[in-house]
Amino acid sequence: MTNNSSTPFLRIEGIHKFYGTDHILRGINLSVERGEVVCILGRSGSGKSTLLRTVNALEPVTAGRVVLGGTLIGYLEKDDGLYALAADELARQRARIGMVFQHFNLFPHMTVLENITMAPQLVLNEKRQDAEEQAMKLLAKVGLTDKAYAYPASLSGGQQQRVAIARALAMRPDLLLFDEPTSALDPELVGEVLGVMRQLASEGMTMLIVTHELRFVRDVAHTVVFMHDGQIAEKGPTLKVMTEPETPAAQAFFSTCR
Amino acid sequence: MDTNKMRELAVVIPHTYWGRRVTACLLILLAAGVGYSVATNHRFEWNVVGQYLFHPDILSGMVVTIELTVLAMLIGIVGAVILALMRLSGNPVLVIASSAYTWLFRGTPQLVQIIFWGFLGALYPRIFLGIPGTDIVFFDAPTNAVIGAYVAALLGLGLNEAAYTSEIVRAGIQSVNSGQIEAAHSLGLTPSRALRKIVLPQAMRVVVPPLGNEVIGMLKTTSLVSIIAGRDLLTNTQAIYNNTYQVIPLLIVASIWYLAMTSVLSLVQIRLERKFAKGSRRSERSFFSLFSADAPLRRLQHHAILNGLAEKPVCYAAGAEK
Numbered sequence: 001m002t003n004n005s006s007t008p009f010l011r012i013e014g015i016h017k018f019y020g021t022d023h024i025l026r027g028i029n030l031s032v033e034r035g036e037v038v039c040i041l042g043r044s045g046s047g048k049s050t051l052l053r054t055v056n057a058l059e060p061v062t063a064g065r066v067v068l069g070g071t072l073i074g075y076l077e078k079d080d081g082l083y084a085l086a087a088d089e090l091a092r093q094r095a096r097i098g099m100v101f102q103h104f105n106l107f108p109h110m111t112v113l114e115n116i117t118m119a120p121q122l123v124l125n126e127k128r129q130d131a132e133e134q135a136m137k138l139l140a141k142v143g144l145t146d147k148a149y150a151y152p153a154s155l156s157g158g159q160q161q162r163v164a165i166a167r168a169l170a171m172r173p174d175l176l177l178f179d180e181p182t183s184a185l186d187p188e189l190v191g192e193v194l195g196v197m198r199q200l201a202s203e204g205m206t207m208l209i210v211t212h213e214l215r216f217v218r219d220v221a222h223t224v225v226f227m228h229d230g231q232i233a234e235k236g237p238t239l240k241v242m243t244e245p246e247t248p249a250a251q252a253f254f255s256t257c258r
Numbered sequence: 259m260d261t262n263k264m265r266e267l268a269v270v271i272p273h274t275y276w277g278r279r280v281t282a283c284l285l286i287l288l289a290a291g292v293g294y295s296v297a298t299n300h301r302f303e304w305n306v307v308g309q310y311l312f313h314p315d316i317l318s319g320m321v322v323t324i325e326l327t328v329l330a331m332l333i334g335i336v337g338a339v340i341l342a343l344m345r346l347s348g349n350p351v352l353v354i355a356s357s358a359y360t361w362l363f364r365g366t367p368q369l370v371q372i373i374f375w376g377f378l379g380a381l382y383p384r385i386f387l388g389i390p391g392t393d394i395v396f397f398d399a400p401t402n403a404v405i406g407a408y409v410a411a412l413l414g415l416g417l418n419e420a421a422y423t424s425e426i427v428r429a430g431i432q433s434v435n436s437g438q439i440e441a442a443h444s445l446g447l448t449p450s451r452a453l454r455k456i457v458l459p460q461a462m463r464v465v466v467p468p469l470g471n472e473v474i475g476m477l478k479t480t481s482l483v484s485i486i487a488g489r490d491l492l493t494n495t496q497a498i499y500n501n502t503y504q505v506i507p508l509l510i511v512a513s514i515w516y517l518a519m520t521s522v523l524s525l526v527q528i529r530l531e532r533k534f535a536k537g538s539r540r541s542e543r544s545f546f547s548l549f550s551a552d553a554p555l556r557r558l559q560h561h562a563i564l565n566g567l568a569e570k571p572v573c574y575a576a577g578a579e580k
Binding site for chain 1: 435438440441446449451455459463537538
C-alpha cells in the first residue's frame with residue numbers, strides 16, 4: 001500500500017488522540033500523494049473530522065506525527081520528543097494548508113472581497129491591489145463575481161461555502177482540507193459546491209475530504225479511507241472499497257448508504 | 259387603487275392598537291402640562307440659570323469633567339482588555355489574579371477607593387523602585403509628589419472602571435463563535451492577529467452598548483472626586499451655591515450641561531453601533547423611521563375603510579420578520 005518510489009507528499013504516522021479517557025483516534029497511518037484526492041468516509045463519531053483537524057494542528061494530537069512535504073506539522077522534533085511549535089511558526093505552516101469548514105466560518109464583519117484578501121495581505125504580504133485582482137479571479141472561478149462587495153449574511157449557504165473555498169485558495173495552499181463541506185447546506189445547494197470541488201480535483205489540487213456525498217466520492221476520489229471506531233478499517237482505490245468492502249463495518253456502511 | 263383591485267389583492271389591513279394611541283395622547287398631554295408648569299414656576303429662578311449657564315467656573319468645571327472621563331475610561335478600557343485576556347488565558351495564576359482584581363474593585367465602594375488613592379501618602383510616605391536586598395534604586399520619591407490629587411482621582415476612577423469593563427470585554431470576546439478563530443488560524447493568522455482582526459472587531463458589536471453606559475456613568479461618577487481634588491463641574495457648581503444659596507437653579511445649570519454631554523455621547527454611541535453592526539443581518543430601526551414604518555399599509559387601510567373593506571381588521575404586527 002505504501003508508495004515505493006519516493007516519500008509521499010503528506011504522511012500521517014501513528015496518530016493517537018484522547019479526549020479525557022476517550023480514545024478518539026487509535027493509531028492512524030495514511031499517505032497522500034501530490035494531486036491525490038482522498039475521501040474519508042465513516043459513521044458520525046468514527047473520528048473522521050478529528051483526523052482531518054489534526055492535519056493542520058487545529059486539533060493537538062496525543063501521539064504521532066503529520067509530515068507535509070518533508071515538514072513536521074505543529075511540532076518541533078528534538079531528541080527527547082516532540083515540542084509544540086511557537087505560534088508564528090505554526091501559523092506559517094497552516095498558511096500552506098487550506099481548510100473549508102462545515103459551517104463556512106466566513107468573517108461576518110467583512111465583505112466577500114475582504115474575506116478573501118485579508119490573509120494574503122496580512123500573512124503573505126501581498127499588495128492590496130494584487131490580492132484583490134487574485135480574489136476577483138477566484139470569485140470568477142466559483143461563479144460569484146457579482147457578490148464581491150456583499151456581506152456573507154446576504155448570501156445563501158452554497159454561495160458562502162463557495163466564498164470559503166475561494167478564501168482558502170487565495171493562500172495558494174499545497175493541500176486543501178474539507179470538513180463535511182456540504183452537510184450544512186440545503187439539498188438543492190449541494191451541487192454548486194461539489195461542482196467547484198470537482199473542478200479543483202480536475203486541476204490536480206491535493207485534497208483530503210470528509211463527506212457523506214457518495215456519488216461525488218465515486219466520481220472524484222482516487223482513494224477512499226473508511227474509518228470505524230477511531231481506526232482506518234479500510235483504504236484503497238475508490239471503486240474497490242466502495243463496491244467490494246472487506247470488513248463487516250464497511251460492508252454495512254456501504255449497503256445502507258447507497 | 260380601485261375597490262375591485264383591492265378585493266382581488268386581499269389587502270392586509272393593519273391592526274389599530276387603540277390602547278397605545280390613547281396612552282400616547284395622555285403622555286403628550288402630561289408632558290405639555292409638566293413643561294408648562296416648570297417654565298412658568300418662578301421659584302425655579304430661570305433668570306439665575308441663564309446668568310450662570312456660561313459662568314467661567316462652570317465651563318472650566320466641564321473641561322475637568324470631560325478630561326477626567328476620557329482619561330479614566332482610557333485607563334479603564336486598556337486595563338479591561340488586559341484583565342479579560344488574563345481571565346481567558348487558561349493560566350491558573352493569571353485567571354485568579356484577574357478574578358481577584360475584579361472581586362476587590364467591584365466589591366468595595368468607589369468612594370472608599372478614591373479616598374484610599376488620595377491618602378496613599380499617609381500609608382506609604384515614599385515610593386521607590388529597586389531590587390530588594392541590594393542598593394540599586396531606580397526611582398525614589400515622596401508619594402505625594404508622584405500621586406497628587408489629580409492622579410489619585412484618575413487612579414480611583416480608572417482602576418475601578420477596569421474591573422467593570424473587563425466583564426463587558428470578556429462577554430464580547432466569548433460571544434464570538436469559536437469557528438471564527440479556527441478559520442483565522444487555518445488561514446495562517448497567529449493568535450494575536452486573529453484576536454485583533456477577527457475576534458475584537460466582532461466583539462465590539464456586543465461591547466459598545468454596555469460600554470456606552472459605562473462612559474455616561476463615568477461622566478457623572480467623576481463628581482465623586484470632589485472629596486479629594488474637585489474642580490469638576492458638580493464641585494464647582496456646589497462651590498458657587500455655597501456662597502449664593504441659589505441651590506436649585508445652579509443644580510439645574512449643572513444638569514443642563516451633564517445632559518448636553520451625555521446627549522453627545524449617545525450620538526457617538528449610535529454611530530459606533532452602526533459601524534460595528536456592518537454585515538450583521540439584524541440592524542436596528544432608527545428612531546424616526548418608527549413614525550413612518552407602516553405608512554404605506556396605513557394608506558391602504560385608509561382606502562380600505564373608505565371603501566367598506568375594512569370591517570374585520572386582520573391582525574398585523576408592525577415590523578414582524580417575514
